[in-house]
Amino acid sequence: MKATIRDVAKLAGVSISTVSRVMNSPQSVIESKRRKVLEAVEQLSYQPNSFARGLIYRKSFTLGLLIPDIENMYYAGIIRGMQEACNKLGYSLMICNTDRDSARLLSYIDTFHEKQVDGIVFASDRMSPEYYDKLSAYRIPVVMLSSHSDEFEIPSIEVDDEAAAYDAVKYLIGLGHQKIAMMGFNDVNSVSGPPRLKGYLRALSDGGIDASSLLGRVKHAAHYFEHAYEAAHELFMEYPDTTAVFCVADEFAMGTISYLKDQGVSVPEQVSVIGFDNIRMAGIYIPKLTTIAQPTFELGYRSAEKLHELITTGQTEIMREKLLHKLIIRESAGTVS
Amino acid sequence: MKATIRDVAKLAGVSISTVSRVMNSPQSVIESKRRKVLEAVEQLSYQPNSFARGLIYRKSFTLGLLIPDIENMYYAGIIRGMQEACNKLGYSLMICNTDRDSARLLSYIDTFHEKQVDGIVFASDRMSPEYYDKLSAYRIPVVMLSSHSDEFEIPSIEVDDEAAAYDAVKYLIGLGHQKIAMMGFNDVNSVSGPPRLKGYLRALSDGGIDASSLLGRVKHAAHYFEHAYEAAHELFMEYPDTTAVFCVADEFAMGTISYLKDQGVSVPEQVSVIGFDNIRMAGIYIPKLTTIAQPTFELGYRSAEKLHELITTGQTEIMREKLLHKLIIRESAGTVS
DNA sequence: CTGAAAGCGCTAACAT
DNA sequence: ATGTTAGCGCTTTCAG
Numbered sequence: 001m002k003a004t005i006r007d008v009a010k011l012a013g014v015s016i017s018t019v020s021r022v023m024n025s026p027q028s029v030i031e032s033k034r035r036k037v038l039e040a041v042e043q044l045s046y047q048p049n050s051f052a053r054g055l056i057y058r059k060s061f062t063l064g065l066l067i068p069d070i071e072n073m074y075y076a077g078i079i080r081g082m083q084e085a086c087n088k089l090g091y092s093l094m095i096c097n098t099d100r101d102s103a104r105l106l107s108y109i110d111t112f113h114e115k116q117v118d119g120i121v122f123a124s125d126r127m128s129p130e131y132y133d134k135l136s137a138y139r140i141p142v143v144m145l146s147s148h149s150d151e152f153e154i155p156s157i158e159v160d161d162e163a164a165a166y167d168a169v170k171y172l173i174g175l176g177h178q179k180i181a182m183m184g185f186n187d188v189n190s191v192s193g194p195p196r197l198k199g200y201l202r203a204l205s206d207g208g209i210d211a212s213s214l215l216g217r218v219k220h221a222a223h224y225f226e227h228a229y230e231a232a233h234e235l236f237m238e239y240p241d242t243t244a245v246f247c248v249a250d251e252f253a254m255g256t257i258s259y260l261k262d263q264g265v266s267v268p269e270q271v272s273v274i275g276f277d278n279i280r281m282a283g284i285y286i287p288k289l290t291t292i293a294q295p296t297f298e299l300g301y302r303s304a305e306k307l308h309e310l311i312t313t314g315q316t317e318i319m320r321e322k323l324l325h326k327l328i329i330r331e332s333a334g335t336v337s
Numbered sequence: 338m339k340a341t342i343r344d345v346a347k348l349a350g351v352s353i354s355t356v357s358r359v360m361n362s363p364q365s366v367i368e369s370k371r372r373k374v375l376e377a378v379e380q381l382s383y384q385p386n387s388f389a390r391g392l393i394y395r396k397s398f399t400l401g402l403l404i405p406d407i408e409n410m411y412y413a414g415i416i417r418g419m420q421e422a423c424n425k426l427g428y429s430l431m432i433c434n435t436d437r438d439s440a441r442l443l444s445y446i447d448t449f450h451e452k453q454v455d456g457i458v459f460a461s462d463r464m465s466p467e468y469y470d471k472l473s474a475y476r477i478p479v480v481m482l483s484s485h486s487d488e489f490e491i492p493s494i495e496v497d498d499e500a501a502a503y504d505a506v507k508y509l510i511g512l513g514h515q516k517i518a519m520m521g522f523n524d525v526n527s528v529s530g531p532p533r534l535k536g537y538l539r540a541l542s543d544g545g546i547d548a549s550s551l552l553g554r555v556k557h558a559a560h561y562f563e564h565a566y567e568a569a570h571e572l573f574m575e576y577p578d579t580t581a582v583f584c585v586a587d588e589f590a591m592g593t594i595s596y597l598k599d600q601g602v603s604v605p606e607q608v609s610v611i612g613f614d615n616i617r618m619a620g621i622y623i624p625k626l627t628t629i630a631q632p633t634f635e636l637g638y639r640s641a642e643k644l645h646e647l648i649t650t651g652q653t654e655i656m657r658e659k660l661l662h663k664l665i666i667r668e669s670a671g672t673v674s
Numbered sequence: 675c676t677g678a679a680a681g682c683g684c685t686a687a688c689a690t
Numbered sequence: 691a692t693g694t695t696a697g698c699g700c701t702t703t704c705a706g
Contacts (some may be wrong), residue, residue, distance in 0.1 A: 002476075004699060015677045020701055030675060045474050047451050051397075052699035054388035055682045058339075062452070071413045071617055079407050083434055092448055095432050097420055111429055114384045115399070137382045139339070225621045254621050261623055280408055284562045284591050286598055286623050341683055352693045357685060367691060389683035392698040 003044035011040040023048055054116065062092040063307060064117040066108060068124050069223065070097040072251070073279040074296065078123065078145065081300025089308050091118070098125070106134060113138040119307040121145050126189040127152055141310045145303045146294075147191045148320055155316040157303050157323065161192045164292045164325040165199025166206075168274050169246050171290075171327055173207035176336035177244035177272060179214070180204065181235055183228060183252045186220035196248050196276075217242060221252055228255025236263070243271055243336050250275035250282045253289050257332065268334035278328050287331035295323050340381035348377040360385055391453065399429045400644060401454040403445060405461050406560065407434040409588070410616035414633025415460065415482065421634075422641035428455070435462070443471060450475040456644040458482050463526040464489055478647045482640040483631075484528045485657055492653040494640050494660065498529045501629045501662040502536025503543075505611050506583050508627075508664055510544035513673035514581035514609060516551070517541065518572055520565060520589045523557035533585050533613075554579060558589055565592025573600070580608055580673050587612035587619045590626050594669065605671035615665050624668035632660050 009016045014033055021029045022037045029037070040046070054060050063086055067075045079095060086093045094117060096108040109131065112120055119141040122131075127149040135142055148156035172180050182200045185193045197218065204211040219235045221227035228247070232255060236242060247253040253275030257267050267273055267287055275282055278293035302323065310316050346353045351370055358366045359374045366374070377383070391397050400423055404412045416432060423430045431454060433445040446468065449457055456478040459468075464486040472479055485493035509517050519537045522530045534555065541548040556572045558564035565584070569592060573579060584590040590612030594604045604610055604624055612619055615630035639660065647653050 005701095006699080016700080017677060017702085018675090021676085024701080028675075033676085047447070048701095049392070049699050050451050050453060051388045051391035052682085053701080055386070055392060055684090055699085056701050058682080060388075070416050071410075073408075073410065076408045079432075080434060080436075092431060092452055093433075094429060095416075096430075097417060099417075110384070114387050115429055116387060251621070258621065258623060281618055284588075284595065286595060342685095343683080353684080354686085354693060354695095355691085358692085361685080365691075370692085385685095386683050389698085390685080392683085392700090393685050395698080 002049070003046045004049070005046075007044055008037065008040045008046050011044065012036040058116070059118055060092075060116045061090060062094055062115065062117045063304060064108075064112040064120040065093060065095045066098060066105060066120060066122050066125070067095065068098050068100045072223070073281055074249075074277050074294075075123070076280070077296025078300035078303075081297035081302075082121065082304045083300075084297075085301040085304035085308075089304065091304070091308070100125075102128070102130070105131065109134050109138070109140075113140060119143070119311045121303045121307055122154075123147065123303075124191075126191050127154060128189075141307060143303055143307045143310060143316070145299060153319075155306055155310060155319055155321075157299060157306055157321040158192075159294050159299070159325045160322045161195035162199040162202070164276070164294075165196040165246070165248070166203045167199075167325070167327050168276065168292050169200050169203035170207065171329075172244045172246060172272060172274060172333060173203065173209070175244070175272065175333060178209055178336075179217070179239070179242045179244070180209070181214070181217035181219065181239065181242045181245040183219050183221055183231055183235070183245055183247045183256060185248060186222045186227065186231075192248070200246055221255070223249070223251070225251050225255040225258070228252035229259045232256040232259035236260075244333065245271070245273050247273060248276045250277045250279045250289055250291055252276075253291065253332065254281075254285055257285070257287070268332055270337060272333035272336075274333045282328075283330065285332075289328075290330045290333040291328050293326045293328045295325075298323055339386070340383045341386070342383075344381055345374065345377045345383050348381065349373040395453075396455055397429075397453045398427060399431055399452065399454045400641060401445075401449040401457040402430060402432045403435060403442060403457060403459050403462070404432065405435050405437045407432075409560070410618055411586075411614050411631075411633065412460070413617070415637035415640075418634035418637025418639075419458065419641045420637075422638040422645075426641065426645050428641070428645070437462075439465070439467070442468065446471050446475070446477075450477060456480070456648045458640045458644055459491075460484065460640075461528075463528050464491060465526075478644060480640055480644045480647060480653070482636060490656075492643055492647060492656055492658075494636060494643055494658040495529075496631050496636070496662045497659045498532035499536040499539070501613070501631075502533040502583070502585070503540045504536075504662070504664050505613065505629050506537050506540035507544065508666075509581045509583060509609060509611060509670060510540065510546070512581070512609065512670060515546055515673075516554070516576070516579045516581070517546075518551070518554035518556065518576065518579045518582040520556050520558055520568055520572070520582055520584045520593060522585060523559045523564065523568075529585070537583055558592070560586070560588070562588050562592040562595070565589035566596045569593040569596035573597075581670065582608070582610050584610060585613045587614045587616045587626055587628055589613075590628065590669065591618075591622055594622070594624070605669055607674060609670035609673075611670045619665075620667065622669075627667045627670040628665050630663045630665045632662075635660055
C-alpha cells in the first residue's frame with residue numbers, strides 16, 4: 001500500500017500536522033523533528049496523495065493541450081516547448097489529439113474539466129461558439145496557440161501569418177518570379193489561411209505584379225502530402241507557366257515537389273517551391289526546403305507561461321502575442337530560369 | 338464555482354446519495370427522481386469531482402506514456418493508437434517525452450506516481466535497474482512497448498525485430514545484392530539493436546553470403562538524419578563497392594539517400610536503401626522508401642489494452658507479445674546494376 | 675512550535 | 691428506493 005501521512009507521522013513519532021508542515025513549510029518545524037520526518041518520508045517513499053491535495057487546493061497542477069493532428073510534425077516542437085515550460089512551472093501536461101474532429105474535441109474538454117486541469121492551450125483550431133460555450137461554462141482558462149479568435153476575448157500566441165507569407169512571396173519575387181502560385185489550406189475553419197492569402201496578395205502588389213490575374217493559381221489542399229500532390233497537379237494542368245509556388249505548409253511543399261518530380265520537372269531549376277513551418281523534415285527533404293520557420297518550441301513554451309499567468313493572475317499582459325518568423329533559405333527555391 | 342454534488346441534490350430536491358446513485362448506477366433510482374437529478378446535472382454542468390473519486394477509488398483512470406523522442410515520427414502512430422484505446426477503455430492519457438534523458442525519465446516516474454496514474458507504458462527504452470526499482474517501489478503496473486526486458490518480468494509488446502531485419506535483408510539479396518551494409522543504432526541501450534543485427538547476419542548466411550566479411554560495413558548512427566548522413570559518408574569512403582544498405586530506421590535511410598544524392602549517386606539505380614518503421618514520411622520522401630512497416634497504431638492500441646488487463650487482473654495473458662511487421666516495397670531499393 | 679479537529683467532494687455501508 | 695453518516699488523505703485553522 002502507498003504510504004500515507006499517518007504512516008509517516010507514526011514512524012517519525014509526531015502528529016500528521018507536523019508532517020504536513022515539513023512538506024509545505026519546512027522552516028516552521030524544529031530541526032530535530034524535521035529530520036525525523038524527512039527520514040521517515042525517505043524510508044517510506046512517501047509522496048503526498050495528489051487527490052487529497054487537489055480536493056483542498058482545487059488545483060490539479062496539470063495543463064491540457066489540444067492539438068488537431070499529432071501526425072503533423074509541426075506539433076512535435078510545440079509539445080517539447082510546452083512540456084519544458086510545464087516542468088519549470090511545476091505542471092504536468094495532458095495532451096489530446098483531436099484528429100480535427102469536433103465531437104472528439106468537445107469530449108476532451110469534458111475530460112479536462114473532469115480531471116480539473118488548471119488551464120488549456122487550444123492549438124490551431126478555430127474557436128467555435130460551441131467550444132467557447134463549453135469552456136466558459138466550465139470556467140477553464142484558455143490560451144490559443146497558433147491561432148486566435150476575433151469573436152471572443154481569448155489570449156493567443158502565434159506568428160504573424162500575414163507578414164510571414166509576405167516575406168515568403170517577396171523572396172520569390174526577388175528571385176525574379178512573376179507567375180507565383182499559392183497553395184493554401186482547404187479548410188473553412190483555418191485561422192491562418194486568410195492572413196497568409198492576404199500576405200501573398202500584398203507582396204504581389206508591392207512587387208508590381210497584378211495580383212488579380214494570379215487568383216486562379218491559388219489552390220487549396222487538406223493538410224496532407226497527398227492532397228497537395230493533387231492540388232499541384234491541378235495547378236500545373238491549368239497554369240503550366242507557373243514558375244514558383246508558395247505553400248502554406250512544408251508538407252504541401254513536399255507534395256508539390258513530389259508531383260513536379262514525377263512530371264520530370266526539376267526543383268528549383270525549373271520551378272521554385274517555398275514552404276512554411278520549417279518542420280524538422282524540411283531540412284531533410286530532397287531538395288532541402290526553403291521555408292518560413294516558425295519558432296515552434298518557443299511558441300509551445302510561451303503558451304504554457306502565458307496560460308500560467310492567466311491562471312494565477314486572472315489575466316495576461318499581452319492579449320495577442322506574436323512571435324517572430326524567419327525565412328530559411330535552403331535549396332527548393334532559386335532564380336527564375 | 339464548480340457545482341458539487343450538494344448543489345445538484347438541492348436543486349433536484351433529493352439527497353446527495355441519490356445523486357451519487359444516478360451517476361453510478363442509474364437504474365437503482367426511481368424514474369421520476371432520476372429525471373430530476375439528470376436535469377439538475379445538465380443545468381449545472383455538473384461533473385463529479387475526480388479528486389474526490391480518486392480518493393475513494395484509489396484510481397485516477399489515467400495512463401502514463403513514456404517516450405524517448407517526440408520529434409521522431411515513429412511515436413505519432415503509437416500515440417494515436419494508445420489514445421484511441423484509452424478513449425475506449427475510459428482512461429485519460431498523460432504523455433511524457435524524456436528526450437532520452439534518464440534523470441528526466443526518473444522524474445516523470447515520480448510525477449506519474451504523484452498523479453497516481455494507474456499504469457505506465459514504457460516505450461522503446463531499455464529498462465534499467467534504476468527505473469525498475471523505482472517503478473517497483475511505487476508498485477506501478479508497466480508494460481513495455483517496442484521494447485522488452487530480459488532481466489525483469491515485464492509484459493511487453495513489439496514487433497519481431499530479428500525476423501523483420503531478416504526479411505529486409507533477404508529482400509535485398511533477392512534483388513541480387515551481395516555487398517549489403519547495415520546502419521544500426523549507435524546506442525548501447527538500444528533493445529531493438531541486437532536482434533536486428535542478428536536478423537541481418539542470418540539473412541546474409543542464409544543467402545550464401547559470408548557475413549563475417551561484411552562486418553566492417555555495419556555502421557551506427559544516433560537516431561537522427563544528420564548522424565546517418567555522416568555514417569553513410571564513413572561507410573562509402575571505406576566501402577565504395579557497397580550496393581545496398583539496410584537501415585534500422587526510416588530517418589537513417591533518408592540520411593543515407595541524402596548523402597548519396599549529394600555525392601551524385603542515384604538511389605535506387607546505383608545503390609539501394611531500405612528503411613525501417615514506415616513512418617508517414619517514408620511514403621513522401623524522394624524516392625519513396627522501401628521499408629519494413631511496423632503497425633504503430635496497433636502497437637499503441639494493444640499496449641493500452643494490455644496495460645488495462647494488467648491493471649485489472651494483475652497479470653497479462655501473453656507475457657511477450659509480438660505484432661506483425663510487413664515489407665513495403667516502394668522506390669528506394671532496386672535490382673543490382 | 676505542535677497537536678486536535680474540521681472539512682474539501684464523493685462513495686459506500688448502514689439504516690429506514 | 692432513499693437518506694444519514696463515516697471516512698478516503700490531506701491542509702489549515704484554532705488552541706495551547
